[in-house]
Amino acid sequence: MQALLRLSRIIDTFTEWVGRLAYILVPIVVAVGVWNVANRYVGRAIGVTLGSNFYIEAQWYIFSMIFLLGSAYALKHNEHVRVDVFYSNYPPKRKALVNLLGTLFFLLPFCGLLLYFGWPYVEQSWRIRENSPDPGGLPRYIIKTFILVSPILLIIQGISEAIKCFAAFLGVLDPSQVVVEEKETKL
Template sequence: MGFLVALMRFIDGLNQTIGKTVAWLAVIMVITQFSVVVLRYVFGFGSIMMQESVVYMHSFLFMIGAGYTLLHNGHVRVDVFYREASIHKKAVIDIFGVVFLLLPVCILIADSSWKYVYQSWSIMEGSVETSGIQALFILKSVILVFCFLLALQGIGLALRSFLILKGVVVPEEEHELHEVP
């Protein structure tokens, strides 16, 4: 069980680090968008590359940060049953949700987008705008990163739930787990 605890903590730590890192894109995105507006309406200068960079940052923030959001229960959920459930029932619901909903959807998205991303890389696809960002293939690759990080965090959630059911870890607060001595 020690390996499962270590694996769960590794997955949580990975998505925690990634989430805190990509969160800075929100600040950079706001500054960039503000700069685009000021440059255009005050100085009469427009930059397609700057405008497209806002789209890239927005995509990176939400797609790469999805695992972090799952780690912190930030996703929208219909919690008719979940809200009032005991810790053990929540663990069962989480395992069911990961195994029968989250992982199949992540696999479906990854499988259906693999060819799309591959084709983009094969031609090193860029912006349709001449002065745009010529790295659309990187933006499309974020779909696969999204699937991987979200599925990985789903596995971490399933491990946490399994360990709670086995009595190996006890949740003391929202996301703090302590091993049972």
């Protein structure tokens, strides 16, 4: 079990680095968005088109990368959306079991399906070197690769979460270290 927990720590460290990369992209996407808006309004004011499809597409590519790279990071930090009726009242050990079963029976199969059905779509895009149909647009095959990268990252982090939950269920880890208590939200 200690070897599995060591693997889990390695995965968690990797996911932290990927999450930091996603964080770095946030101010970049904001800057590109500001650039797009400023160009549009200045261009209108002087009667010249200053914007380009390159920057518009770069903005949504970067935003997509933030979302797709950040999904495993959100899973690691238990920041994903959880809709539950019973879970919040469970003791930590039962929460660990529910998380383990959810990972094994929902997260991992779902990611497997994403990979299975996404592979031909991405492969075709790479085969034809798909580009934007808009003048000055960016290559599409690069961003479509993240359709596969995201579920791979989720699978890797899901394995780490499963290891930690299994260890907590067996009593090797304190369940309160693995299961983050839900935050109270006041409306």
